[in-house]
Amino acid sequence: MSTRVIEAAEIETMDKRFRANLINSVSGFKSANLLGSINKHGKTNLAIFNSVVHIGSNPPLLGFILRPTSVPRHSFENILETGYYTLNHVNDKIVEPAHQTSAKYPEGQSEFMATGLTEELLDGFPAPFVSESQIKIGLRFMEEIPIKINATRLVIGQIEMLILNEKYLAEDGSLDLMRAGSLAINGLDHYHQAVDLKKLPYARP
Amino acid sequence: MSTRVIEAAEIETMDKRFRANLINSVSGFKSANLLGSINKHGKTNLAIFNSVVHIGSNPPLLGFILRPTSVPRHSFENILETGYYTLNHVNDKIVEPAHQTSAKYPEGQSEFMATGLTEELLDGFPAPFVSESQIKIGLRFMEEIPIKINATRLVIGQIEMLILNEKYLAEDGSLDLMRAGSLAINGLDHYHQAVDLKKLPYARP
Numbered sequence: 001m002s003t004r005v006i007e008a009a010e011i012e013t014m015d016k017r018f019r020a021n022l023i024n025s026v027s028g029f030k031s032a033n034l035l036g037s038i039n040k041h042g043k044t045n046l047a048i049f050n051s052v053v054h055i056g057s058n059p060p061l062l063g064f065i066l067r068p069t070s071v072p073r074h075s076f077e078n079i080l081e082t083g084y085y086t087l088n089h090v091n092d093k094i095v096e097p098a099h100q101t102s103a104k105y106p107e108g109q110s111e112f113m114a115t116g117l118t119e120e121l122l123d124g125f126p127a128p129f130v131s132e133s134q135i136k137i138g139l140r141f142m143e144e145i146p147i148k149i150n151a152t153r154l155v156i157g158q159i160e161m162l163i164l165n166e167k168y169l170a171e172d173g174s175l176d177l178m179r180a181g182s183l184a185i186n187g188l189d190h191y192h193q194a195v196d197l198k199k200l201p202y203a204r205p
Numbered sequence: 206m207s208t209r210v211i212e213a214a215e216i217e218t219m220d221k222r223f224r225a226n227l228i229n230s231v232s233g234f235k236s237a238n239l240l241g242s243i244n245k246h247g248k249t250n251l252a253i254f255n256s257v258v259h260i261g262s263n264p265p266l267l268g269f270i271l272r273p274t275s276v277p278r279h280s281f282e283n284i285l286e287t288g289y290y291t292l293n294h295v296n297d298k299i300v301e302p303a304h305q306t307s308a309k310y311p312e313g314q315s316e317f318m319a320t321g322l323t324e325e326l327l328d329g330f331p332a333p334f335v336s337e338s339q340i341k342i343g344l345r346f347m348e349e350i351p352i353k354i355n356a357t358r359l360v361i362g363q364i365e366m367l368i369l370n371e372k373y374l375a376e377d378g379s380l381d382l383m384r385a386g387s388l389a390i391n392g393l394d395h396y397h398q399a400v401d402l403k404k405l406p407y408a409r410p
Contacts, residue, residue, distance in 0.1 A: 004374065005327075006367040011265055018378035023262040025380040026342060026367060028294055029389040029399060030259070031233025053258045053270060054235070056355040057228040060216055063352075065258060065268075089233055095403055103408035114410070137231060142354055147268075147361070149347055150261040154359055156352070162211040162231060169209065173223035174392045175230040184234040184389045184399055187379045189406070192399035194234060197388065198300055199395045203308035205319070 025187035032090035032183045032191065034098055034117070035064070036128040037078035044119055044128045045074045046101050046111035050185045052087060060159040062087065062139065068151045076155065079141045084126045085157065088133035091181030095191050125161055134180040136163040230392035237295035237388045237396065239303055239322070240269070241333040242283035249324055249333050250279045251306050251316035255390045257292060265364035267292065267344065273356045281360065284346050289331045290362065293338035296386030300396050330366055339385040341368040 011019060030050040038044045055061035066076055079085045090098040097115035105114050112119045118131035122138075129136045139157030146153055168180045178194045185191055216224060235255040242250045260266035271281055284290045295303040302320035310319050317324045323336035327343075334341045344362030351358055373385045383399045390396055 002371040004367075004369055004371040006369075008363075008365045011364065011367075012263075014378070016263070019265070020262045021378035022367075022374075022380065023265045023364065024259055025382060026340065026364070027257050027259045027267050027292075028236025028238055028340075028387055029234055029382060030236065033233055051258055052232050053256050054229055054232045055270060055352060055357060056272075057225045058217075058221070059355065060224070060228045061355060062232050063270075065260060067261075087232075092402060096405065099405040100408050103410045105410050135231065135233075145350060145352065145359070147260060147350065147359070149361060150264065150266060152260060154350070154352070156354060158213075159216065159228065159231070160213045162209075162216075162227075164209055164211075166207040166209040169227075173219070173226035174395065175227065177230060177234060177391045178397060182233055183402060184397075186382045186399070190379065190404045191402045192383060192389075193402050194389055194391070194397035195400055197297060197396045197398050200301065200304045201394070203305050205308045205310050 021187055029184040029186060029192065032098065032185045034088040034090060034101065034130050034133065035075050036086040036088060036130060037075045038082060038127055039078045040081050043108070044110045044112050045078055046115070046117060046130065047075045048090065048098050048101050050188070055156055061142065061156055062137070062159065063154050063156045066153040066155050079155070082126050083141050085139055085141065086127045086129045087137040087139065088130035089135040089177070089180065089182040091134055092183060092193055093181065094132045095183060099189065099191070122163070129163065134165055134168065135175060135182060137161070226392055234389040234391060234397065237303065237390045239293040239295060239306065239335050239338065240280050241291040241293060241335060242280045243287060243332055244283045245286050248313070249315045249317050250283055251320070251322060251335065252280045253295065253303050253306050260361055266347065266361055267342070267364065268359050268361045271358045271360050284360070287331050288346050290344055290346065291332045291334045292342040292344065293335035294340040294385065294387040296339055296388060297398055298386065299337045300388060304394065304396070327368070334368065339370055339373065340380060340387060342366070
């Protein structure tokens, strides 16, 4: 085994893309979600996010990190306009169109149309879900928290609606993400399926 | 297929543990990291976190969510005392002792001693790494950002040091988390290994 120690000074002088790949994979596996939104003129938007994080269960809150210069800013503009958005798990059957939503399409073109993923509008929820996703979350925007150190934002929403296939819901409330085909992301572009290792009981001394 | 729609009112009235399991798994797969810290008297602490999130690559920043009432508060007290901490990927060979760090051990007992994981102290870095981990990150505390809506905090650190086996570092800078044995967590207690699905190129329209 050849141990490599990389210090701050070396990270600072790395090629930009090399550093982005390294730092994006060093945090471990990430979730893969499609964020669906719509503006006040009815134009939809769909963007892949790998930074969704659990904020709390009661009330049920999820957050994501918004970069200052990233494509998904349209998503955030729509969220501010309507107050609502959706998160939809990427699964093995839609990995290619899901990744493709990160392309910079011309202004005015919806990523739903461009990638072939299907908009699903449900009565009473003002943002589009992704029909092909097996686990869909409708959220109400709660707050944006500025992260001044690098001009990013933590965007927090409260879960208003869950839409899922009942067979993935276990008796204890947990979802079988593996059977649902939900993917994990390594870095920016490497998608993985999950295989079962171990479910462990509540830990006691 | 039997679609289940769960609305906000139903989530609110769920049994507490059922809701925690559901909301913790609905965000998708999470990273599994052990946070190592030490207080000014030299007592070490080790706690598992599933909320590590990428904040930025330049400067290299990672965040995690700190709950108000969780065991890992000792970790945060240590971080404030010394200004440093480590994150160490959980892998398939240490999943049981890693999960066991979440038990409430008596005051004064280090989770390193209690679980058998090995403290690794390196010259020039003031917090303990986990020897058995294949991907180890040394961080300097930068800031805590209060999330008022549920009294949690986003804790941000800058990467000062990476220690890894060179064979997991690809030419493009990304790490092969699958070969390194890094795990993904579903919910609070269900650990998964990753299998390769697809690495996709930078998306263009």
